Amino acid sequence: MQTVNLGILAHVDAGKTSLTERLLHATGVIDQLGSVDAGTTQTDTGEIERRRGITIRSAVAAFDIRNRQVNLLDTPGHSDFVAEVERALGVLDAAILVLSAVEGVQPHSRRIMRILRSLRLPTLIFVNKIDRVGARTDDLVADVRRLLTPAVVPLGTVRAPGTPGAAFRLYDPRDDGESAHRLAETLAEHDDEMLAALVNDLPPDPDQFDRALRVQAAAGQVHPLLFGSALSGAGIPELLDGIAALLPASPPAEPEPRARVFAVERDAAGERVAYLRSYGGQLRARQRVVAYRREPDGRITATRARITRLDVVGATTDQAEPTGRDQKTTELTAGYIARLAGLTGVRLGDQLGSPVGLDGRAHFPAPTLEVVVRPRDPARALALHAALLDIADADSFLQARVTPDGDTSVLLYGEVQREVLTATLAEAYGIETECGPGRLMHIERPTGVGTAVEIIGHGFFGTVGLRVEPGTGVDYRLEVELGSLPLSFHKAIEDATRAALDQGPHGWPVTDIRVTLTHSGYWSPITTAGHFRDLAPYVLMQALAQAGTRVFEPCRRFEAEVPADRLGAVTSCLARLGARIDGTDHVAAGWRIGGLLPVRFEPEAQRRLSDVSSGEGLWSSVPGGDRPMSGDPPCRPRTDGNPFDRTEYLRFLAQPRNRS
Incomplete structure (x- = not known):
């Protein structure tokens, strides 16, 4: 049986969890629809999720359709829980982006779609809530083209939108020549044969249309759009057909064992359970495995663990079941997802069996x-x-x-x-x-080169010399012979150096730095690894003080839509708040202004936009990296005893809780 690991993603309150519930009901997995408001859904199982009516943790449910097992990942919609979405993205074969026909394209939807497009992840767009008062259809499709992707292919129309009887009808290329021609223009961007037919004013061939749609949707080149309602069930059969026909199955099994952790939770008994998606090999209960992790500084570390319990999502022990499913409940193979217990210390993003694919890439920024x-x-x-x-x-x-x-x-x-x-x-x-x-x-980056050396016998039982300079990420190197110290001492210096970079001269984490060990020495048998853990932060800060650092503040990349006669007033107001205006575009409602603004000024910018535009301005933003601060930067209180002051630092080390 083929598998498809399918993520449902959306802005909060677009109806993801209700859609998950409807799909499970329509495919016979559950007999009765659960309710988000009542806290009776299948995927929001936590007490806090049920009470608040929001998804906090990614959850998995499975259903079968056309000899396929679809593992459905219901991910959080609120932007505060993007860490869960981040990890889910790494195990998906395809996605459904859910929009609300009432609220339309929202900021978090835009951020998600931008990432899905960059990953070339096959994605269906499902416009939910067509039966709600205020539901929009044609103009919402125009918003999707403008704000999300021009490569959208609406597959049908809505009858009686905004009423309880709203229904979705698929286009038929044989009967609706005008709509078929419009959709063929989108598909022709990636199909020379269809482009030639259009140039010669030939009507699209229905079979050619279907074939191009399947190929391009599976490749993530176009995004089919369907309408419906998770509450009434309108459009759900067509969505299921789209999942079966337009989305690709999991790729063939890899030759080596590999499985990625995308969720970690505690079960009712308090035992830690990890959710993994397998890419190759087999995992079984009582098997010993190696878990690989890419640390924030880029290193790959490995730990050993033992699986005590393994349950494959959607699997069954009944091999004669009519579905033809042959997956065992106690063996995880390629394409499937399982819950594993016993993996003490395993975190989100870890991989079992192989470090292949641990690129460390983050699609969402770190919390600020x-x-x-x-x-x-x-x-x-x-x-x-x-x-x-x-x-x-x-x-x-x-x-x-x-x-x-x-x-x-x-x-x-x-x-x-x-x-x-x-x-x-x-x-x-x-x-x-x-x-x-x-x-x-905030973060700090070095602005120059600095060196420092501390010789053994001057308050420390070891010698350490470090050079710091601008780099990429955190890059630690050796300029001394590896055999100049026992390996445990080398590890103590490196670990302490990396940990100390959490607090630069101004107290903020330091990044984009290269640190090189230039001097080393020890007294045997007096020196211990603990002495180097105490010494390395002191030497590092002396080198950083010489190199100098600059503080950078987090920013938001914003878009503001304003009436035509308010363009000058709004741009002037934003400029006074320190915004960098990158450009303006004429839109139907007036002008759209894009740029970069420090996070600390965003609340004030939104307030002023409302005032200057008489309440007609629209504001949206996504994380936009950082930029250097001007003037005196803010400082963060230190927790390391201030290694910039020798006396104060030695007094800190002498405290009982800090002794090696």
Whole structure:
């Protein structure tokens, strides 16, 4: 049986989970439709998900259609949970992007579609809620072409949109020549034979049309668009036909074992369970495996683990089942997804069996909001820190850090994620907490070259010399002989150096840097690895102080649509806030302004846009990287004892909790 790993992605409230529920019902997996509002859906299983009515964790359900098993991944729609979408993207064969016929194309939808197109991931667009008052059809298709992709192929029309009787009807190229000709123009972009027919004013051949649509949709060159309603069931049969006919199956099995972790959760008994998609080989219960991970600095590390339990999603032990499915419940093979227990320490994005494909590429930016979390009962401070580390151990996007005053801070994407984290700590760990105001995360980059050497015998039982200079990511190199130190000492220096880069001269993480070990030495048998872990951060900061760093702030890439007579006033207002205007385009409603704006000014920009445009302006934005700050940069409180001051740093090391 073929498999298709299909992701459902959307802006929040577009109806992803309701669509998942409808597809499972239409294919006979469930007898009764669940409700998001009632908290009875198949994929939103967590108590917080049910209560809030939003998807927080990626969930998997399976159904069969035309001798295919479709593994359906329902991903979060809220932008605060893009880490879940990030990992799901790495295991998908195809996707459905869900839009609301009422709300239309929304900012998160645009960000997702941009990534899907860059990945050339075969994608169907499903416009949901055609039975809702205010539903749009033709002008929404125009918005999709303008804002998402020009390579959209609407496959039909809607009868009575915005009413309970709304229905979807497929085009028939044999009967609807005008529509077929319009769609053929899109397909002709990648089909020379069809282009020649159009040039010669020949009507599109229906068989040729179907063939071109299948080939181009499977290659991610065009995106078929269908309308429907997850609540009424309109358009669902046509969507299922599209899934079966237009989306490609999983590729053939790879020769070597490889499986990727895309979700981690705890089951009802508190046991850690990982979801994996297999690309090749077999995995079984009680098997010992090697898990590979690409660290944030680019290194690939490996750990060993043992599978204690394995359940294949959608599989059955009944080999005589009419569906013809031959997948066992206890053996994971290529194209399938399974829940595995026993993989202690495995995180999102890890791979079992092989490091192939661990490119470390991130489609979404890292979180930029740092929030201090405090227990309401001060006696639970250690328990809170342990709980946050446990949560962060499963989610590599969530980073926990002890603040100088002993509190714990975490990096988050936004307010909703903060509320969910607070609820999780209360319900899963029994710790009531409160969060301080969020602080935007900045980064530092070296501006020059700096060197520093600390010779053995001057307060440290080791010699370390480091040179720092601009680079890409975090690049650590050796300029000394590998045999000049025991390997454990080399590892201690490298690990301590990488960890120390979390706090540059201004307290922000340092990136795009090359660090070279230029000097090394030790006293045997006095020197230990711990001495090098203490010494390396001190030498690194001396070198960084000499090189100098510059602080960069996070930015948003924005688009503002304004009435024609407000263009000058809006661009002037944005410029005063520090925006970089990249261009303006004439649109039906007036003008669209695009550019880059520091995150800290976005709330003010939105307020002023509303005032200047008399409430008619529209604002949307996506993460836009960073840019250097002018003037005195903000500083972040240090937690490492200030290695820029020798006396203060040695006093910090002498404290009992910091001894090696």
